[in-house]
Structure formats: C-alpha cells, structure tokens
Amino acid sequence: MRLSRDFFERNTLDVARELLGKFMVFNGKVGRITEVEAYIGQDDPACHAARGMTPRNRVMFGQGGFSYVYFIYGMYHCLNFVTEREGFPAAVLIRGVESVSGPGRLCKTFGIDKTHSGVDLCTSDSFYVEDRGYKPACIKETPRIGIKVGKDKMWRFIDDAI
C-alpha cells in the first residue's frame, strides 16, 4: 500500500531507515529502495537548506511526502523525498534501488529530472512509494558520500542483504 503523509512527516532518520525496502513507482517503473541518505535541517551543513530558503530548495521547507529533485555537476539529477512537518526543511536522498547504484544513475534510469520536483507523492497517480511487505534483514550505517562537510554524521543507510 502507498505510503501516506504520516509516514514522511516524522523524524528524518526513522523515515530514512524505513524507506529501505519500500518500492518507488514512477511512470510505471518500479524499484526497491536499497540505499538512502538523510539531510536534516538548517544545522546540517551538508543540507541544501543550511543557508536558508531558495527557489530550488523551497519544497524542502514544505509538507513531508513531496519529491525534491535537483540538478548537479552539470549532468545529473538527484531524487529526494521531503520529510518532517511543514517549516522544518529535511529530506532523504534516494541513492539506489535494486540493481541501480548511484543517485545520478537512478534518476537517469527512471527518467526523473527537475520538472518532477515538488510532486506530492501522497496524491500523485504516477509518482509514489509503496510498502509491499519487504523488510530488510540488516541495515548498514555509514557516513554520507560525496560531501565535504557533515561527514561526521552516520546518516547513510544501506539494505545490507547478502
């Protein structure tokens, strides 16, 4: 069944862990989420919201359960799911789904770009997340990847299935 607003509007670390094993659906394509990272609030230096609201990161400040997609390195898009209540900017970066590694490759595979930022995953018919009963056996926690600040936080979570 589809994840509701209540799932996303919680503590971001809980949402991040629980997104592992859920299935993202986008325009008929489906993938089981295997790797995520949390970006939490204005005190997290690696979070796009660390220096306040901008046109790009505006959706992070809104209700949980929306998509946040941004363009990076001149050629890749990265997909996030917004978490926490309206007014608290945080999101979970979807770094991988089964058999697709890396956030840039994931968006390319699914055909996701910044025009798909700000979609309400709790009401959209083409973009949402489902619980299909899968539960990861073991979750690995590591520092986040590809950042220069905020490396001290163990906010990367991987479905460590063997």
Next chain:
DNA sequence: GTCCCGATTCTA
C-alpha cells in the same frame, strides 16, 4: 553580470 563549486560518474 561574474565567479566558484557541487548530495556524480566514468576513465585512466
């Protein structure tokens, strides 16, 4: 307007 740099990926 200008400048620097990035939540990546691929090649060597």
Next chain:
DNA sequence: AGAATCGGGACT
C-alpha cells in the same frame, strides 16, 4: 587522480 559540464547561489 582528473575530466566532463552547467545551474545555483553568493557576491560585486
């Protein structure tokens, strides 16, 4: 280790 590649955000 370095290149590819360009929009966003800070600053003038």
